[in-house]
Amino acid sequence: MDIPYTVLPRRDTGLYNAKLGIWLFLASEVMLFGALFSSYILLRVGAYPGAWPHGILNVPIGTVNTMVLICSSVTVVLGWAALKANNFARYRKLQAITIVCSMMFVCIKSYEYYDKFTHYEVVLKDGRVIDGHLIEKVGGGQMVNGVRQHPESIILHGVEFPAEMKAAGMAKVPLMERLAGEHGGHGSHVEHKEYTIAWSDTARVQNYGPWHNTYLAIYFTMTGLHALHVIGGALVMGWIWGPGAKLWKTDPERYTNRVEVSGLFWHFVDLVWIFLFPILYLL
Amino acid sequence: MSHHDAQKSIKIYLFVFASLIVGTILTVGAWKVHMPTVFITVLVALVIASVKASLVAGWFMHLASEQKMIYAILGFTAFFFLGMMFLTLWAMTDAPTHALP
Numbered sequence: 001m002d003i004p005y006t007v008l009p010r011r012d013t014g015l016y017n018a019k020l021g022i023w024l025f026l027a028s029e030v031m032l033f034g035a036l037f038s039s040y041i042l043l044r045v046g047a048y049p050g051a052w053p054h055g056i057l058n059v060p061i062g063t064v065n066t067m068v069l070i071c072s073s074v075t076v077v078l079g080w081a082a083l084k085a086n087n088f089a090r091y092r093k094l095q096a097i098t099i100v101c102s103m104m105f106v107c108i109k110s111y112e113y114y115d116k117f118t119h120y121e122v123v124l125k126d127g128r129v130i131d132g133h134l135i136e137k138v139g140g141g142q143m144v145n146g147v148r149q150h151p152e153s154i155i156l157h158g159v160e161f162p163a164e165m166k167a168a169g170m171a172k173v174p175l176m177e178r179l180a181g182e183h184g185g186h187g188s189h190v191e192h193k194e195y196t197i198a199w200s201d202t203a204r205v206q207n208y209g210p211w212h213n214t215y216l217a218i219y220f221t222m223t224g225l226h227a228l229h230v231i232g233g234a235l236v237m238g239w240i241w242g243p244g245a246k247l248w249k250t251d252p253e254r255y256t257n258r259v260e261v262s263g264l265f266w267h268f269v270d271l272v273w274i275f276l277f278p279i280l281y282l283l
Numbered sequence: 284m285s286h287h288d289a290q291k292s293i294k295i296y297l298f299v300f301a302s303l304i305v306g307t308i309l310t311v312g313a314w315k316v317h318m319p320t321v322f323i324t325v326l327v328a329l330v331i332a333s334v335k336a337s338l339v340a341g342w343f344m345h346l347a348s349e350q351k352m353i354y355a356i357l358g359f360t361a362f363f364f365l366g367m368m369f370l371t372l373w374a375m376t377d378a379p380t381h382a383l384p
Contacts (some may be wrong), residue, residue, distance in 0.1 A: 014350035023353050027360040036365045040373050059311065066307050074300035079345045081293055124310075267343045274335045277307075278328040281316040 007253045022261045026268050032274050036225065040279065041219050045126075053215045056208070058112065062281040065108045065272065067232075072101030075269040076237070076263040083256040088248055091259070095241045098266070104235035109227050116208040116216070120156055122197055123204040130195050132158015140199070143263065153198050154205065219280050226276060228268045237262050292342075299342045306335040 004010075005017040013020050044052060079094035088229045187201035199205075206212055210220035240258050247255040310331045318324040341347040346357075 011352075013352045015352055020352065023356050027356050030360050031367070034367050038367050040366070042371055042374075059314075063307060063311050068302065070300065070303045070307065073303075073343055074296055075340065077296050078293065081296070160327055267339050270334050270343075271339050274339065275332050278310055278314075278332050282310065282323055283325055283328055 007251070008258060016257055018257055019114055019264075022264050026264065029268060033222075033225070036222050037275065037279075039221065043214050043218055046099075047214065053213065054114075055217070058115070059217075059281050061112060062246050062277055064103055066277050068101050068108070069270050070105050072098045073103070075101070076259075077265050078258065080259050080263050083248075083252070083259055086252075092241070092245075095237065095259070099234055099241060102230055102237075104237050106227060106234075109223065109230075113184045113220075119208040120154070120158075121204075121206055121208070121212070122154065122156065122202055124197070124201050127163030129161040130156055130158060130197060131161065132156035132192065132195065133192065136282045144205070150199050153196055154202075156194055156195050156197065158195065160193055206261060222276055222280065226269065226272055229265075229272070232268050233262065233269055237266065237273045246249055295342055299338045302338055303335055306338075340360050 004019070007016060009015050010017065010020075047052050075094045075098040079091040079098065082088075082090035082094060115133075118136055120132065122130045124130065133156065135155040135157055137151035140149045141151065142149050208216055210217045240255075240262055243257070244258070247258070286320055310384070313331065314324070318327065332374045
């Protein structure tokens with residue numbers, strides 16, 4: 001038995017079933033992301049004054065990624081319009097651009113994640129803090145009794161914060177804002193140098209992963225969930241574009257509806273990013 | 284949407300696309316300018332984001348001309364979404380005021 005209402009609208013809803021389905025799904029997605037946005041607001045307004053970090057992310061890269069996602073959104077809807085006009089070849093080209101854009105987005109996001117995972121904050125035993133990107137870990141790494149050994153030293157390219165600042169109770173966050181200049185932010189430029197730090201001199205070594213602070217925790221959670229949506233959407237659209245395209249020959253209207261439904265999901269992913277970009281990169 | 288309508292819509296899609304690009308540039312531009320208060324900075328960024336989101340939802344997702352059933356679903360969603368946003372914020376009113384150590 002065929003699935004009913006894949007092409008024709010049902011009389012009571014006025015919609016073909018897949019469209020009703022995707023909107024119900026998107027409604028649940030609004031609540032999913034809404035819960036995270038709500039958490040973000042609570043964490044943000046509940047933070048100590050001045051303790052919320054700014055300038056950690058690279059704004060030009062974030063802007064480029066926003067543009068990439070916008071481009072992918074317009075090609076989806078233009079591709080669907082091409083199918084409506086019975087122009088399969090044009091749809092193929094446009095949707096190929098969408099899929100390339102989605103891969104570009106994920107690659108750029110991966111680079112940003114890599115940048116954070118190789119960005120270290122090292123607190124020395126004398127109270128100084130060295131903050132910078134990892135150049136090399138020297139020695140160590142071997143397994144002894146199932147425990148990975150620490151490196152002998154760690155080489156970072158970054159800046160040093162004197163112990164007095166920490167002793168004076170100044171939070172590191174305002175200091176970090178001075179570094180924002182390096183990421184195209186408001187901060188003034190701070191000279192970066194190469195530091196070779198013996199492991200025995202360190203009190204704490206931590207990279208800028210989600211465990212580093214509340215901001216990075218919510219940043220990785222929200223952008224990670226968003227990136228999973230991008231990957232999922234790209235896989236579905238890629239399948240419809242490639243192996244699933246057989247349906248165009250047998251049931252073009254149903255195929256066009258599939259493109260529309262996957263497109264609705266894609267626009268939603270774009271819509272979430274429209275809010276994620278300013279709140280995480282700029283505000 | 285008929286085939287003819289879809290073709291007519293292409294111009295609208297391109298206009299929305301251009302607006303989204305301009306909106307993104309405006310967002311970054313407004314952030315670069317020092318606003319008098321944080322509130323205004325946040326307000327400007329969120330207003331631009333809301334306009335961009337409305338363009339995507341209204342025209343790319345065709346919400347400007349959809350069936351009543353979808354509006355009904357989204358009406359419920361908006362109600363609970365706003366509840367989730369603002370009820371939790373009210374919890375802040377009995378939180379102790381922070382003071383830096």
